[in-house]
Amino acid sequence: MADDKSGRDKQARDAEERQRERELATELERGDEVEPPVDPAELTGFEAELEALTFPTTGVAVVAAIGDHEIESTGGRYSIAELLPETDVETFDSPDAIRVQVQRPTVAAAMKQVVEASETVRNAEFSWSQRKAYEKTFEELESIDADDDDEGIQVISDWITERVRDKERLPSSRAVRREAAKFCRTNGYQVRDDEWLGV
Structure with a gap:
């Protein structure tokens, strides 16, 4: 493969596809x-x-x-x-x-809301890794407040949607994790620094 932009792009796409397949297999096992x-x-x-x-x-x-x-x-x-x-x-x-x-219906419904909101932004790139980071944040919120009708998931998906509408871009996965951690701490859920939400 030639060492030019198209060759590097193909390698990156192939690597991303392999990563998707590994993550899909892991999700099915879990x-x-x-x-x-x-x-x-x-x-x-x-x-x-x-x-x-x-x-x-x-x-x-x-x-x-x-x-x-x-x-x-x-x-x-x-x-x-x-x-x-x-x-x-x-x-x-x-x-x-x-x-x-x-x-995972609550996570899927939140991701549906986010993906459809991202469609309203011109030239928005919603990479696989950013998508997986958002999903992981929603999954963590689900495990933290499973007894609260997944309020945290809805709050954060609404926050992302508002950000997309107001700023016309997707918030970084780090910003989403930070907002989720803020929600948890405000509502009395402990978030340790070594956890996914502990940014």
């Missing part, structure tokens, strides 16, 4: 941690609908095909349209990628 209030039996009909899709596919195509399908979780019923961003920018390489999203 499926029973933190939130997964979605009963595997609940996903049976959903699995059949997923297999009928052609991959890779976009969020728009998934929502158009199976957006009205509902899944039951410990937090209530969610339609797929409530959990996946209805955008062409959001792509799913396999059924597993969609499965990982819907297994």
Whole structure:
């Protein structure tokens, strides 16, 4: 491969794709941690609908095909349209990628809100690593205030959306973690410096 800009860009894209695949495999293995209030039996009909899709596919195509399908979780019923961003920018390489999203409904709903808000900003780049950092922050909030109807997740996703609207750019993942830590401390949740939110 030539050592020029296009060669380096291809190497970076390939490295990012390998990282996505590793993270997807890890997420599937960790499926029973933190939130997964979605009963595997609940996903049976959903699995059949997923297999009928052609991959890779976009969020728009998934929502158009199976957006009205509902899944039951410990937090209530969610339609797929409530959990996946209805955008062409959001792509799913396999059924597993969609499965990982819907297994954590509150995090998925927050990410849907953020991704759709990012679409309103011209030339906004929402990198995979920034997206994963946002998701990790939402997951940490979920584990901290699991008994509070995930108020922290909604507060932070609203904060990100307001930032996007007011400043016309996505806040850094560090700023999101800092805001989440501030929310936790204000509401009496302890955040240690060696934790994800301890920035």
